[in-house]
Amino acid sequence: MIHLRDVARVYSAGETAVHALAGVSLDIDRGEFVAIMGQSGSGKSTLMNIIGLLDRPTAGEYRLGERDVSRLPEDARARLRGRGFGFVFQSYNLLPRMTALEQVELPLIYQGAPDRRRRAAEALVRVGLADRIRHVPTELSGGEQQRVALARSLVVNPLVLLADEPTGALDTATGEELMRLLTALVDEQGLTVVLVTHEAEVATHARRTVRMRDGRIIEDTGARAGARAGGTAS
Amino acid sequence: MSLADAFRITLRAIFANRLRSALTSLGLVIGVSSVIVLIAVGQGTQQGVTDRIHGLGTDLIFIESSRAATTSQAGGIAGLAETTLFQGDAEAIEAAGIPGVVAVAAQVSVEAHAVAGSENVGVEAVATSSRYADVRDLEVASGTFITPRDDEGRGLVAVIGSRVAETLYPEVEPVGQEVRLSFVGGRLILPFTVIGVLEEQGGANEVNDQVFVSLEGMAQRLRFLFTPTGDVRVTRIDVQTASGIDEDRVKEDISNVLLYRREAIEPDFTIQSQDDLLKAATEVSTTLSILLGSIAGISLLVGGIGVMNIMLVSVTERTREIGIRRAVGATAADIVKQFVMEALTLSLFGGIAGIAIGVGLSVAVDGRELGGQQLTMLIQPWSVVAAFFVAAGVGLASGSYPAYRATTIDPIAALRME
Numbered sequence: 064m065i066h067l068r069d070v071a072r073v074y075s076a077g078e079t080a081v082h083a084l085a086g087v088s089l090d091i092d093r094g095e096f097v098a099i100m101g102q103s104g105s106g107k108s109t110l111m112n113i114i115g116l117l118d119r120p121t122a123g124e125y126r127l128g129e130r131d132v133s134r135l136p137e138d139a140r141a142r143l144r145g146r147g148f149g150f151v152f153q154s155y156n157l158l159p160r161m162t163a164l165e166q167v168e169l170p171l172i173y174q175g176a177p178d179r180r181r182r183a184a185e186a187l188v189r190v191g192l193a194d195r196i197r198h199v200p201t202e203l204s205g206g207e208q209q210r211v212a213l214a215r216s217l218v219v220n221p222l223v224l225l226a227d228e229p230t231g232a233l234d235t236a237t238g239e240e241l242m243r244l245l246t247a248l249v250d251e252q253g254l255t256v257v258l259v260t261h262e263a264e265v266a267t268h269a270r271r272t273v274r275m276r277d278g279r280i281i282e283d284t285g286a287r288a289g290a291r292a293g294g295t296a297s
Numbered sequence: 298m299s300l301a302d303a304f305r306i307t308l309r310a311i312f313a314n315r316l317r318s319a320l321t322s323l324g325l326v327i328g329v330s331s332v333i334v335l336i337a338v339g340q341g342t343q344q345g346v347t348d349r350i351h352g353l354g355t356d357l358i359f360i361e362s363s364r365a366a367t368t369s370q371a372g373g374i375a376g377l378a379e380t381t382l383f384q385g386d387a388e389a390i391e392a393a394g395i396p397g398v399v400a401v402a403a404q405v406s407v408e409a410h411a412v413a414g415s416e417n418v419g420v421e422a423v424a425t426s427s428r429y430a431d432v433r434d435l436e437v438a439s440g441t442f443i444t445p446r447d448d449e450g451r452g453l454v455a456v457i458g459s460r461v462a463e464t465l466y467p468e469v470e471p472v473g474q475e476v477r478l479s480f481v482g483g484r485l486i487l488p489f490t491v492i493g494v495l496e497e498q499g500g501a502n503e504v505n506d507q508v509f510v511s512l513e514g515m516a517q518r519l520r521f522l523f524t525p526t527g528d529v530r531v532t533r534i535d536v537q538t539a540s541g542i543d544e545d546r547v548k549e550d551i552s553n554v555l556l557y558r559r560e561a562i563e564p565d566f567t568i569q570s571q572d573d574l575l576k577a578a579t580e581v582s583t584t585l586s587i588l589l590g591s592i593a594g595i596s597l598l599v600g601g602i603g604v605m606n607i608m609l610v611s612v613t614e615r616t617r618e619i620g621i622r623r624a625v626g627a628t629a630a631d632i633v634k635q636f637v638m639e640a641l642t643l644s645l646f647g648g649i650a651g652i653a654i655g656v657g658l659s660v661a662v663d664g665r666e667l668g669g670q671q672l673t674m675l676i677q678p679w680s681v682v683a684a685f686f687v688a689a690g691v692g693l694a695s696g697s698y699p700a701y702r703a704t705t706i707d708p709i710a711a712l713r714m715e
């Protein structure tokens with residue numbers, strides 16, 4: 064479903080150019096659960112942002128399904144981002160003073176989707192927060208806030224859920240709980256998840272691990288021969 | 298995103314920061330209300346002046362000396378020696394038989410204090426002839442106006458306006474009573490016999506506060522009013538013309554009569570019709586309105602800058618929020634919509650409150666005295682409509698740039714912010 068070919072992302076900071084991604088090729092199929100690991104600065108977040116259409120590659124090709132999305136205009140990217148991807152960040156990124164229900168409704172507002180209340184409530188039920196619907200972030204624990212963020216990304220039924228160190232700010236037990244929730248969503252509902260993590264413990268939940276260094280993939284436990292040769296299986 | 302959703306987001310943001318929103322709107326409240334109040338003052342003043350000019354009567358032409366000061370300016374008698382206008386001029390105009398001229402009356406008007414018993418009141422004393430009643434269409438409620446016999450005699454007779462009569466003689470019939478007029482701060486006091494009381498005049502009519510005395514009688518007491526040739530100096534000559542005549546033609550005929558009398562080419566007098574006065578007054582008050590309007594406009598501008606300033610701060614503060622909204626699918630247009638609508642709503646709140654306050658204030662002070670002047674407020678519907686649209690325009694203008702700035706925020710950087 065996701066096909067990256069020789070994707071590069073270069074930041075020019077003054078005279079020097081930073082190669083955050085230096086030619087990444089990666090294919091991810093529907094229903095996969097991929098963990099991306101690597102040292103700090105190896106380009107993990109940059110890769111996630113490009114996959115999630117928050118950022119665009121400076122070189123290379125990105126196809127989503129059959130569609131080339133590497134040179135999509137900004138507005139089209141925004142719409143596709145809203146419908147196709149769900150983000151979960153280390154720092155939750157919830158809006159202040161809004162109830163859980165309103166947070167989860169937000170992506171649906173920008174889609175102009177009908178039946179928003181009900182769908183948002185259902186998403187909160189899926190993450191086990193049925194009794195926290197009216198709570199604002201300051202009234203929720205870190206784990207609960209992260210589950211609100213998860214519900215917000217699930218409510219649009221995304222093609223891919225992108226989680227950038229989702230357990231980074233949580234204690235081990237709460238992190239473990241979140242991972243079990245994610246695993247259940249992959250197993251029971253066929254969700255596709257790409258997860259960035261530093262912790263090997265967390266990565267064990269994934270079926271496939273991609274290791275990065277200096278903007279390149281150095282190891283991929285699920286790599287298929289076709290990927291590097293330019294295959295188009297999705 | 299639908300407009301209703303955008304408006305819901307706007308209201309949330311505004312109510313989340315109630316005090317700041319109120320203070321932001323305050324600039325526009327002040328701007329809009331002052332536009333409405335100042336335009337109402339300007340237009341009200343114009344209306345007042347216009348009413349006074351109409352109150353003089355209809356189809357009048359006024360001749361004044363271009364040298365002597367009028368009563369209100371000189372405040373006394375001293376300036377009268379300077380005047381270049383005479384009782385003889387009035388008689389000459391009448392005698393010339395100019396077509397369209399109905400009646401002519403010369404006058405000397407000075408400020409005075411009228412005293413009767415223990416009562417006293419400030420008045421304008423008008424020394425004139427019996428013709429004045431015809432010129433100004435004056436009717437007496439009791440007694441008579443100055444008679445042709447008074448025009449010749451030395452008698453000190455007075456005809457008083459209705460309000461003067463009420464103040465001086467609350468109990469008794471004024472006709473036959475004595476009224477003393479005190480000029481130049483009491484240095485000259487003359488006793489007059491009241492021979493008539495004028496009917497009350499409606500509207501902004503000065504006649505109610507005037508006292509009419511015979512010009513000849515006055516001149517006999519104030520000898521300096523006489524010229525060496527026995528003519529009497531006056532400050533003004535009023536000419537009543539037939540309606541529907543060519544005013545410019547009459548003015549020219551009068552001018553010729555006066556120039557012939559003077560054996561002069563250059564006039565030392567001015568001739569103005571009521572229309573001329575109206576035009577001049579309208580010009581003055583239009584200038585006044587524009588001036589007041591621009592002052593108010595500046596406060597609107599300042600209000601708009603205030604809105605823009607707060608919107609810029611707000612965009613910076615909400616960088617992270619903008620990043621989150623972009624991540625869940627907000628387009629640049631959605632972000633613009635949000636911030637422009639917020640600025641617009643703040644401005645319209647301010648505009649509507651400003652309209653309410655401006656109209657309320659105008660109504661409240663209408664008719665009250667300010668520094669001895671009665672305030673007439675005339676609220677112009679167009680000024681209310683214009684203020685509303687200007688407020689909307691200010692909102693759009695001051696929201697556009699901050700909204701544009703919001704779209705240039707990099708969502709990745711915004712999301713990483715702590």
Ligand SMILES: Nc1ncnc2c1ncn2[C@@H]1O[C@H](COP(=O)(O)OP(=O)(O)OP(=O)(O)O)[C@@H](O)[C@H]1O
Nearest residue numbers: 074076081082083102103104105106107108109110
């Ligand atoms: N806006 C930017 N301008 C310049 N350089 C950048 C920018 N964003 C990222 N980089 C650089 O790109 C490289 C990759 O950054 P990235 O955030 O993808 O790393 P990461 O693998 O997610 O690291 P971490 O584990 O610490 O989150 C880093 O060297 C970083 O300094």
Ligand SMILES: [Mg+2]
Nearest residue numbers: 107108109227
């Ligand atoms: Mg990172």
